[in-house]
Amino acid sequence: MNIKEELYKQCITYVNNRLQTIEEIISSNQKALQSETKSSAGDKHETGRAMLQLEMEKAGQQINGVVKMKETLSKINLKGSSEVAHLGCVIKTTKASFFLSISAGQLIVNNENYFAISVSSPIGRILLGKKEGDTFVFNTTKQTIKEIF
Template structure:
């Protein structure tokens, strides 16, 4: 069985990979849009051409804001000190409850370490806000289910 630090490191790496994959996908999308904008030449159907360019510009803006969001997510992730532990739940905490396990970091969905399932959640999500600052033995109620905090590291 992996140690607390090994589990936390593995969860961190999985979150980092999640962010990198999203970043690369969006970067590729932006590059493709840029190529489309550059390669599109003036056609005889002028209005259709302008509409196409406008749509590409909108797509580029959307991808740009997604990129900015990923940058913020990367910054949040970079603030986590893996070796830090606390008796109170905070950014970077691994939390075991009687229902589910959580890694308070970024919203990256379901992660697995060994045979354990963890949910990588942002401290800004509803469940994240409920858990922040709590300690072992505390209980939180989320969506009419009660969770008892069993372990934090």
């Protein structure tokens, strides 16, 4: 399996794990909401329900984020190669290696570190459209693109 395919696979795993965690939170909150019975301390009961409701809304927003990540991953073409950085490219610079995909953080392939970054992240926006040999500054650090594949 090549580097790009392995990075892609790790991003899929990241998204699936995240979705599972969110679903577990929702399930747990639904059970808590159902088991909340009206007690003599009415205000305390209402506050608890409101907090659970807020948690459910937050989890719903997180699911929307996961759905967007899945959509982004579905647009990646692992076969294509390009001289210009675009979604699905691996970009090696003088300082780090990046996989333009979703914001999944640090991934390791063949004992080498890669950072899965979104094209809409600050560094992703800088890298998008760059070519091998191009230089850029990110967080006051100058970097040169050594390789794009």
